[in-house]
Amino acid sequence: MHATHRAVVVGRVGPNGVTMLGTGFFVSSDGKVVTPHHVVGGNDENLKVILSPVTDINTYQDLSNTECKVTPAAIVEVDPARDVAILATDLRFGPPYPFTPLGSFDHCNVGDQLEVIGYPHCNLGRRALTLQRAEIGAKVIQRTNNVPSKHGVLNIQARPGQSGSLVQCPQRRLAVGMLIGAWVPNNSGISLGGINPFELHQTTHCISAEHIQRML
Numbered sequence: 397m398h399a400t401h402r403a404v405v406v407g408r409v410g411p412n413g414v415t416m417l418g419t420g421f422f423v424s425s426d427g428k429v430v431t432p433h434h435v436v437g438g439n440d441e442n443l444k445v446i447l448s449p450v451t452d453i454n455t456y457q458d459l460s461n462t463e464c465k466v467t468p469a470a471i472v473e474v475d476p477a478r479d480v481a482i483l484a485t486d487l488r489f490g491p492p493y494p495f496t497p498l499g500s501f502d503h504c505n506v507g508d509q510l511e512v513i514g515y516p517h518c519n520l521g522r523r524a525l526t527l528q529r530a531e532i533g534a535k536v537i538q539r540t541n542n543v544p545s546k547h548g549v550l551n552i553q554a555r556p557g558q559s560g561s562l563v564q565c566p567q568r569r570l571a572v573g574m575l576i577g578a579w580v581p582n583n584s585g586i587s588l589g590g591i592n593p594f595e596l597h598q599t600t601h602c603i604s605a606e607h608i609q610r611m612l
Contacts, residue, residue, distance in 0.1 A: 403513045405446035406431045419514035419560035427487035430608050431560040433479045440471040445485050450525045457524050473611045477543035482611050499570030500606040501535050501548040508532050514561025546604035554600040563602045573602035
């Protein structure tokens with residue numbers, strides 16, 4: 397399975413159909429999906445994983461096609477301090493295990509070019525599986541409630557809906573992280589038309605995949 401097939405949309409079913417919340421990706425052959433905790437909000441009521449209809453990333457994706465294949469999802473593990481949630485689905489893969497293994501930003505050097513695979517603006521109704529490339533600009537340790545975690549800072553501007561995107565190192569064939577969001581100081585900025593001006597810059601932070609691995 398190609399890495400672009402690994403990424404999914406995380407959504408919720410309501411009276412008017414499926415509302416897309418953000419991105420996630422498969423992390424195990426028994427169908428577990430990782431996504432940021434802030435995407436699901438700790439609530440798995442009517443939670444769904446929306447599978448990618450894309451069989452070839454080079455084909456044109458028809459954005460007017462709203463048909464989708466969904467599978468129920470349940471939150472089975474959370475790490476709020478690191479903004480990580482693990483979802484269980486009834487999907488199974490392999491053998492052999494079809495995904496590149498989880499690694500760490502330990503396997504990356506500053507300046508390496510990484511791939512980001514996800515669904516920018518899916519929360520606004522646009523479902524377009526998108527591959528982007530960006531250099532890793534820094535490796536940092538952040539503390540939330542005195543809990544340390546390893547992060548990579550990518551030289552790219554993240555957009556809403558991309559939270560949960562797969563970050564991979566193609567040279568080493570490793571999934572090294574998950575996109576969390578724009579790298580901004582805590583409790584900073586204001587909202588202007590739903591946009592925080594502090595987020596309009598070329599830095600995005602991603603949690604190292606080793607923290608995800610420990611939750612499986």
